Amino acid sequence: MGEFWEFVLAPVLIFESWQFGMEVVISGLLAGVMYSLVALGFVLIYKASGMFNFAQGVLVLFAALNLAGFIGLGIPIPLAILLTIGVMILFAIVVEYLILRHLVNQEQIILFMATIGLAFFLSAFGETIWGSDVKKLDVGIPQGRFEPFGIQIQYLELTAGAVAAALVTVLAIFFNKTKIGRALRAVADDHQAALSVGINLRTIWIIVWAVSGIVALVAGTMWGAKSGVQFSLSEIALKALPVLILGGFESIPGAIIGGLIIGLGEKLAEVGWGPYVGGAIEDWFAYILAMVFLVFRPQGLFGEKIIERV
């Protein structure tokens, strides 16, 4: 086999040692689960308010900072989690009161820029209160790993997978079975129609932002337990963006499947091609993958088909 083919097939060739290959696949999929969690919060807000919420990544950091901060103050973990949820709900109310209601009917790009402003504000605010050093976040997830069939799996990764599955189930029940969930879906379908049947848009926005905040808390806890709570968390969360364009902005299953594809793809690419080109291709591989994919399917995997009329 020539050198060229060795390079092209590098991500496949790592399966020569199938245990190593499986480890790469599993760690890729679990990184993907984390991306999905961030993307999930984003999709919720986009569906309910048409807002391309760039601050979702920072929201993850902010939630994790709060949780780590509360635990650092000596508050017991369950109480600290409740407190953080309280902070996220309060945050949702403040955002609605100070920002969203003033930006109704603005163009999408204006909303988008406002969320970037919010991201700037929130990350600096969190660090002003809790300090900018790296914090350990220990919420009692067991450390260590076990090795079925010689494949090393971290307990943390397993827990993350289980928590994500549970979260998605709870959200699915919330959306499909409760009255609020039905109202949320109505708003996502058509703002005007939802208003006309008596759904209060502002309440819905608060609920959606609070739910995204709680999803961000889950994501932040997982990331934080893995690599400590620090500013780079919000940059890792930027990876949720290619996940979104892969899965489609409006689709929750899209966010999950997109996350898995991106996580797996970039891990395989990094392990396979990274050594040939100097490493760290994880930084951009997801974006290029998503971009190439978009050329063939511009609305993402599960996005609503864009129908254009003059």
Place this chain on the structure above:
Amino acid sequence: MFYREAGQFYTSYAKDQGIFQLRQDKYGLWGILFIAFIVIPVGLYLLVQGGLMAASTKDYLYNSIFLLLLVNSMAALGLNILTGYCGQISLGTAGFMGVGAFAAYKFSTGMNYRNQHEDDAGELVSQLVPMLPPIDNPLILMILAGAVTSVVGVIFGLPSLRIKGFYLAVATLAAQFFLVWCFSRVEWLYDYVSSSTIQVPPMKLFGLVVTGSETVMRDGQQVTIYPAAETKYLICLATVVFFAFVAKNMVRGRIGRAWMAIRDMDIAAQLIGIRPLATKLLAFAVSSFFCGVAGAMLFIFYLGALEGAEAFNINESFAVLFMVIIGGLGSITGAFLGAAFITLIPIFLVIFFPWLGGQFGIPVSTALVEHIQFMIFGALIIIFLIMEPLGLARLWQIGKERLRQWPFPY
């Protein structure tokens, strides 16, 4: 009373098509150019000569404020063409600026590549071999940098035919991250130095030292000449003014109208005979050209030495996007106003907070200043978007309307 069109008639088609319909606008622009080109350099020179201002203050003003302002205006002009006029949101501006900077570096050092071979003793010898003669004229370098960047911009603009809106915005992030990765991993770009830092070589223009220093014999003594801040300022100013006129005339002509038609509704534009691919790619090319020139300017005049991954990170892209939005989408004046706003606010905050802390005897740490600066910056942007989503250009327009009626609003 003073600002009105009464009594100004257009007696020929050429006059009717003029850039400045109002005589007052024309005089105003000449006035601004006069201030920028003559009053500021001469005034500051006189202030320093007269002992009213320290020479270091003058250099600080030029090197840290005016130059940055000009570089940012240039980048904002570029992004405004793409986002404001053609409606394609781009988050890759910093990446494109980086391409400009590195292109300027490679052309100024002669496109070195590394030739590795074994010498007679069997040891590995590596040497840098130039492929082209080095160019030491900053103007030519800026044009070349712009040309290279527009090629890169067109490549990353290709998906824009299929992808629209925010999907495209995220796709341009691919350009941002990929290019920045190249700046720290592709060794050829930074001549194989281990720190991946590029440094501007000595340059001269019209016999004046622009970068680096020059040692000459004068009266039997060796004298080292350092570049004057004024030289850099005037070169940058002339470049920016030139390109602003190019942009203004482009957007009010056939090309600009095609861009705006695509922005407002691309299918309708297609129906009236505008080719979307060619038009969008042209917007990407022109916009990237401007960004490339801005990057080259940043590198040659403002920073002098830089590390690609640090100087062109994603926050720079957002900063330029903020300039365009806050200045006003689709307005050349807005690009300048927005650049001034976004450039000056952080500088002001950095100076203001330690001063405020000093007044009350509270020591303000640098980290805290940085955090507060970000918080205020973020809050200001939100407030601004809520108060005037159409940007500073719109405020300027409202001001002009008021001025027409002033002081008799009936």
